[in-house]
Amino acid sequence: MTFGVHSEVGRLRKVMVHRPELSLQRLTPSNHDDLLFDDVLWVERAQYEHDQFVARMRERGVEVFLLQDLLGEALAASEEGRRRLIEVTASPFTVGLSMVDEVRALLWEMEPTRLATHLIGGLTVAESGLDRGRLRSSSVIAAAIDDDSMFVLPPLPNTLFTRDSSCWMYGGVSINPMFWPARRLEAYNVAAIYRYHPMFAEADFEFWYPALGDDARFDIEDFGRASLEGGDVQPIGNGTVLIGMSERSQARMIEQVARALFSQGAAERVVAVVMTKDRAHMHLDTVFTMLDRDAVTLYPRVMDQVRAISLRPGINGAPFHVTEEKDFLSTVADALGVPELRVIETGGDAYQQEREQWDDGNNVVALEPGVVIAYERNTHTIAKMRAAGIEVITIEGFELGKGRGGGHCMTCPFERDAL
Numbered sequence: 096m097t098f099g100v101h102s103e104v105g106r107l108r109k110v111m112v113h114r115p116e117l118s119l120q121r122l123t124p125s126n127h128d129d130l131l132f133d134d135v136l137w138v139e140r141a142q143y144e145h146d147q148f149v150a151r152m153r154e155r156g157v158e159v160f161l162l163q164d165l166l167g168e169a170l171a172a173s174e175e176g177r178r179r180l181i182e183v184t185a186s187p188f189t190v191g192l193s194m195v196d197e198v199r200a201l202l203w204e205m206e207p208t209r210l211a212t213h214l215i216g217g218l219t220v221a222e223s224g225l226d227r228g229r230l231r232s233s234s235v236i237a238a239a240i241d242d243d244s245m246f247v248l249p250p251l252p253n254t255l256f257t258r259d260s261s262c263w264m265y266g267g268v269s270i271n272p273m274f275w276p277a278r279r280l281e282a283y284n285v286a287a288i289y290r291y292h293p294m295f296a297e298a299d300f301e302f303w304y305p306a307l308g309d310d311a312r313f314d315i316e317d318f319g320r321a322s323l324e325g326g327d328v329q330p331i332g333n334g335t336v337l338i339g340m341s342e343r344s345q346a347r348m349i350e351q352v353a354r355a356l357f358s359q360g361a362a363e364r365v366v367a368v369v370m371t372k373d374r375a376h377m378h379l380d381t382v383f384t385m386l387d388r389d390a391v392t393l394y395p396r397v398m399d400q401v402r403a404i405s406l407r408p409g410i411n412g413a414p415f416h417v418t419e420e421k422d423f424l425s426t427v428a429d430a431l432g433v434p435e436l437r438v439i440e441t442g443g444d445a446y447q448q449e450r451e452q453w454d455d456g457n458n459v460v461a462l463e464p465g466v467v468i469a470y471e472r473n474t475h476t477i478a479k480m481r482a483a484g485i486e487v488i489t490i491e492g493f494e495l496g497k498g499r500g501g502g503h504c505m506t507c508p509f510e511r512d513a514l
């Protein structure tokens with residue numbers, strides 16, 4: 096098996112997605128804000144919409160992998176993987192000192208498919224079978240629990256956005272320390288896939304983050320307060336990677352990734368895109384994605400204000416050579432080696448633009464140059480893309496979009512051609 100993502104719009108060959116499941120059934124009016132969703136979902140409909148999304152990709156020859164299947168297979172393939180994932184997920188700091196042994200033991204007893212279900216979907220006290228009455232005298236946590244629907248393991252509903260927890264840049268992957276606590280555990284699950292799934296165990300690729308070395312692959316807690324999310328990362332081709340400096344990703348993580356890429360000669364330029372921090376555009380890909388070799392879609396109100404700063408390998412012992420660019424679009428054109436970019440802005444008047452950006456109008460995923468998948472509701476933006484000669488395949492997305500993510504966010508490409 097080969098893996099590697101060599102552009103944003105070259106032919107997509109392999110991709111990982113996540114079908115909505117138990118974690119989304121746990122979203123309620125009282126917890127959806129903390130879990131980074133703007134509403135509760137009708138989960139059956141979200142599954143239907145997601146199945147359509149997957150079908151559109153498969154029709155075009157894309158090999159689609161489901162994250163939960165990969166996780167179950169990784170856990171079945173490796174006892175060590177199972178033990179390590181259980182240890183990091185159920186630790187004294189997540190489930191508490193007094194319960195950690197019991198929780199680990201009951202997770203260990205689960206068969207791998209069921210374990211994968213609960214590592215993503217969460218585990219309630221009732222499902223765990225823990226005897227609260229007995230534990231009450233030894234555990235302050237058990238004593239404080241007043242309801243069997245409380246979680247022993249939290250649900251991870253943002254697993255849906257596979258773009259963010261891990262992301263490929265050229266011949267390697269970064270497993271990302273994420274910004275909000277609600278998403279941190281997602282990275283352990285994907286780390287287990289890359290580390291223990293037979294498909295990856297036999298493949299040859301780099302780990303850009305965490306730092307190289309087998310053991311380090313689980314040490315994503317060791318990042319202080321720095322974070323990086325894949326929604327900010329775009330390996331556009333020609334040895335260049337764009338990384339948004341957004342609500343979610345900081346300059347210090349961009350430097351980590353740039354150093355790793357440069358040290359292997361996997362990239363020669365990383366462009367930090369300095370943007371405003373806001374929930375409506377939490378990642379670069381919510382306001383900018385590529386459509387074709389020389390065409391992009393963007394939300395002007397945010398992208399007109401960004402700064403672009405290029406990092407290249409340093410000389411004379413300096414880690415980097417840093418230059419502030421004149422503007423973002425000419426920097427991307429220069430990196431791609433095209434004279435000028437065709438720019439398709441969010442469609443409609445100022446109100447429609449703001450609404451369509453919110454509904455992921457600019458967050459599309461390319462299947463090959465000039466062919467993208469978009470949510471059908473973004474009619475004004477789609478009309479402009481079609482007028483520019485882009486083939487736009489539409490999917491529903493009324494439920495899927497409630498967490499603020501479109502086709503780009505819901506895909507983690509494993510293999511994509513260069514341009």
Ligand SMILES: NC(=[NH2+])NCCC[C@H](N)C(=O)O
Nearest residue numbers: 131256326378498499500504
């Ligand atoms: N690549 C993206 N833009 N992902 C969107 C992530 C949305 C998710 N609810 C979050 O807030 O984290």
